[in-house]
Amino acid sequence: MKRNRPKSKYIGISAALLAAFLIPAFVKSPYWLHVFITIWIYIIVTSSLRFTITMGEWSFAHVPLMGMGAYTSALFVKSLGLSFWSALPLAVLTTAAISILIYLPCLSTTGTFFFFSSFAFGEVMRLCWVKFQNPFGGPMGLFDIPYPDSLQLPILPAIKFGPLSKTPFYYMTLLFMLISLLLLYMLERSRLGRIADAIRESNLLSQFVGIRVNGYKMVILVIGTAFAALGGSLYAHYFTLIQPDDFYWGLGVYIIIYLVVGGTQRFEGPIAGVLLFVLLRELLRPIVMYVPLVYGFILAATLAFLP
Amino acid sequence: MTFAQFIQMFANGTMLGFQLSLFATGLTLVYGIMHIINFAHGELYMLGAFAVYLFFQVFGINFVVSLLLAMAVVSFLSIVIERVFFKPMRGYHIPSFIMSTGLIFVLQVMAMSLFGVKDKAVDSVFTGVLKVAGVTLSKERLMIIPISFVVIAAFYVFLLRSRSGRAMRAVMQDPDAAALQGVNIDTTCSLAMGIGGAMAAAAGGLLAPIFVVNPYLGPPLTWEGFVVVCLGGRTSLPGTLLAAFIMGYIKSFVSTLVDPIVASMCAAALLGIILIFRPQGLLGHEA
Numbered sequence: 323m324k325r326n327r328p329k330s331k332y333i334g335i336s337a338a339l340l341a342a343f344l345i346p347a348f349v350k351s352p353y354w355l356h357v358f359i360t361i362w363i364y365i366i367v368t369s370s371l372r373f374t375i376t377m378g379e380w381s382f383a384h385v386p387l388m389g390m391g392a393y394t395s396a397l398f399v400k401s402l403g404l405s406f407w408s409a410l411p412l413a414v415l416t417t418a419a420i421s422i423l424i425y426l427p428c429l430s431t432t433g434t435f436f437f438f439s440s441f442a443f444g445e446v447m448r449l450c451w452v453k454f455q456n457p458f459g460g461p462m463g464l465f466d467i468p469y470p471d472s473l474q475l476p477i478l479p480a481i482k483f484g485p486l487s488k489t490p491f492y493y494m495t496l497l498f499m500l501i502s503l504l505l506l507y508m509l510e511r512s513r514l515g516r517i518a519d520a521i522r523e524s525n526l527l528s529q530f531v532g533i534r535v536n537g538y539k540m541v542i543l544v545i546g547t548a549f550a551a552l553g554g555s556l557y558a559h560y561f562t563l564i565q566p567d568d569f570y571w572g573l574g575v576y577i578i579i580y581l582v583v584g585g586t587q588r589f590e591g592p593i594a595g596v597l598l599f600v601l602l603r604e605l606l607r608p609i610v611m612y613v614p615l616v617y618g619f620i621l622a623a624t625l626a627f628l629p
Numbered sequence: 630m631t632f633a634q635f636i637q638m639f640a641n642g643t644m645l646g647f648q649l650s651l652f653a654t655g656l657t658l659v660y661g662i663m664h665i666i667n668f669a670h671g672e673l674y675m676l677g678a679f680a681v682y683l684f685f686q687v688f689g690i691n692f693v694v695s696l697l698l699a700m701a702v703v704s705f706l707s708i709v710i711e712r713v714f715f716k717p718m719r720g721y722h723i724p725s726f727i728m729s730t731g732l733i734f735v736l737q738v739m740a741m742s743l744f745g746v747k748d749k750a751v752d753s754v755f756t757g758v759l760k761v762a763g764v765t766l767s768k769e770r771l772m773i774i775p776i777s778f779v780v781i782a783a784f785y786v787f788l789l790r791s792r793s794g795r796a797m798r799a800v801m802q803d804p805d806a807a808a809l810q811g812v813n814i815d816t817t818c819s820l821a822m823g824i825g826g827a828m829a830a831a832a833g834g835l836l837a838p839i840f841v842v843n844p845y846l847g848p849p850l851t852w853e854g855f856v857v858v859c860l861g862g863r864t865s866l867p868g869t870l871l872a873a874f875i876m877g878y879i880k881s882f883v884s885t886l887v888d889p890i891v892a893s894m895c896a897a898a899l900l901g902i903i904l905i906f907r908p909q910g911l912l913g914h915e916a
Contacts, residue, residue, distance in 0.1 A: 380723050427905050434666070434722045435904050438859055442901035445852070449894040571848070575730045582727050615738040621731035622714060625724055 342496055346489045355488040361600050362495040363553050366502045368580045368592035370549030373506050377542050378522035379436045383424055384550055385577055386444035389569025391417040391551025392558035396467045397457055406470035410555050417551035418544050425543045429536050451566040463565030467558050495556055502549050507589060518542055583624045638881045644770050646877030647777035651832035653857040653869045655825025661801040661864035662821045665715050665725040669732035670829055670854060671847025677703045677830025678837040679744055686751050696834045700827040707826025708819045740844040748841035773835050780831050793820055801864055856900045861911055868912030
C-alpha cells in the first residue's frame with residue numbers, strides 16, 4: 323500500500339469538519355443533536371486521557387477530575403454568581419491546581435501502582451462530593467445549574483443558550499472540541515510530545531539523557547486534566563444537573579473503553595472510539611438492556627485480535 | 630461508646646473481615662499466579678449469591694448443600710472465563726483490567742436477564758439472637774464466622790499440604806522456575822481461578838440471607854477487595870487475611886462511630902498512602 327496520506331488526510335478532515343458543521347442544518351431532531359453534543363464532550367475527555375497516557379501511565383483519576391471541573395464550574399456560577407464565560411477558565415485552572423495536589427503523591431509510583439493510587443485519590447474526591455452537603459450538594463448532586471449566559475458577538479445576533487435551543491450548544495461544544503483537538507495535536511507534535519514518547523519507551527533512559535521524568539509527567543497530566551475539566555464544565559452547563567455518581571467509575575471505564583477500542587497509538591483513535599460506541603448505543607436503543615453485552619464482546623474482540 | 634456497642638462493632642468487623650478474606654483471597658491468587666487484575670471478581674460474588682438464591686430459595690435445597698452447589702457452579706464458570714478471556718492476558722495489567730471490566734458488563738447482563746433487576750431476598754437460615762452479658766448479637770451474622778473459617782482453613786490446608794497447592798505457591802514465586810520443575814502452568818492457573826471463584830461464591834452465598842441480592846452487588850465489593858489486596862501486599866496470602874481484617878474493623882468501627890462515607894474515604898486514603906509509602910504492602914516482599 324502506497325502512502326500518500328497527506329492529501330487524502332486533508333480531504334478526509336475537511337469532509338468530516340464540513341459534515342460536523344452541517345449536521346444541525348439537516349438534523350432537526352433535538353434528540354440527535356443531544357447525542358452529538360455528548361459525543362463532542364466525550365471526545366474532549368477521551369482525547370485528553372489519550373494525551374496523558376502517551377507518557378505511559380494510566381490515570382484513573384481523569385474522570386473524577388473531569389467531575390471536579392464540572393463541580394467547580396457549577397459552583398463558580400451558582401454560588402459566586404460569575405458568568406459562565408469567566409467560570410469556565412477559572413474552573414479549568416482550579417481543577418488543574420487540584421490535579422497537581424492529587425498527582426504529586428501518585429507520581430512517586432509507576433505502572434499498576436500509579437493506576438491504583440490515582441484510583442484511590444479519585445475515589446476520595448468523589449466521596450468528598452457525597453459527604454459534604456454544603457458546597458457539593460451531597461449524593462443528590464447539584465441541580466439547576468444555569469445555562470451559559472447569552473453571548474454577544476460583534477456581527478451576529480445575540481446567541482442564547484437554553485433548554486429548547488440545542489443548536490448554539492452544538493456549535494459551542496463543537497468549537498471547544500476542535501480547539502482542544504488542535505491544541506492537543508500541536509502539543510503532541512511539539513517537544514513535549516516527543517519527551518512523552520521517550521518517557522514511555524524508557525523511563526530510565528530518559529533520565530540518562532537529562533529529562534526530568536517526574537516533572538514532565540506532571541506537566542502532561544496537568545495539561546490533560548485541564549482539557550478534562552473543560553469537558554466537565556461543558557457537561558455541567560449542558561446537563562444542568564451533576565451528581566457524584568456521574569463521574570464514578572462507570573464513566574471512567576467507558577472512557578477507557580472508548581480509548582482502547584479506538585486505539586491508543588493514533589491521534590484519531592479516541593475520536594473513532596467515541597463515535598463508534600455512542601452511535602452504536604443509539605442504534606441499539608431498542609435492546610438497551612443488552613448494550614453492555616455488545617460492548618463487552620467488542621472489547622474482548624478488540625483486545626484479542628487488535629492488540 | 631458502651632462495652633456492648635464495642636462488642637457488637639467488633640463482631641461486625643470480624644464478620645466483614647471474614648467476608649473480605651474469602652473474597653480477596655481469590656483476587657490475590659489470580660493476581661499472584663497470572664498477574665491479572667480481575668475486576669470481574671465481584672461479579673463472581675454476585676453470581677454466587679444468585680446461585681444460593683436459586684438453589685436455596687427457589688428449589689428449597691438445604692442451605693449448606695446449596696452453598697456447596699453455588700461454589701461448584703461459579704468455580705466452573707470462572708475456569709471457563711479463565712480459559713476463554715484471561716489466558717491471552719496473563720502478565721498484562723492494564724489490558725487485563727480492561728478485559729475484566731468488559732466481563733463485568735457481560736456477567737451483569739447475564740444475571741439481569743436470568744433473574745431480573747429487582748432485589749431478591751433470601752430467607753434467614755439461622756434465626757434469633759444471642760445474648761451474652763447484655764450484648765445482643767444476631768446468630769445469622771455470627772454463623773458467617775465459623776463457616777468462612779472452615780472454608781479458609783480448608784483452602785490453607787490444600788495450599789500447604791497438597792501437591793497442587795505447592796505448585797500454586799511455586800508459580801506465585803517464580804513461574805519460569807516452576808515450569809522448569811514440571812509444574813503445568815495452565816492447569817495451575819485454571820485451578821487458581823476456580824478456587825478464587827468458589828471462595829467469592831462462598832462469600833456471596835453466605836451474605837445473601839443478610840443483604841439483598843441484585844445484579845449490581847459486584848463492583849463496590851471488587852473495589853474493597855482491591856484495597857485489601859494492595860494493602861496486604863498483592864501476592865501475599867497471609868497479608869491478604871491481615872488486610873481483610875484491618876479493613877473489616879475500619880469499616881465497622883468508622884461506619885458506626887462516624888458514618889459509612891467517611892469509612893470508605895478512610896479505606897481509599899489508606900490505599901493511596903500505602904501505595905505511596907510502602908508499595909509492597911504490609912506483608913509483601915517484592916519491590
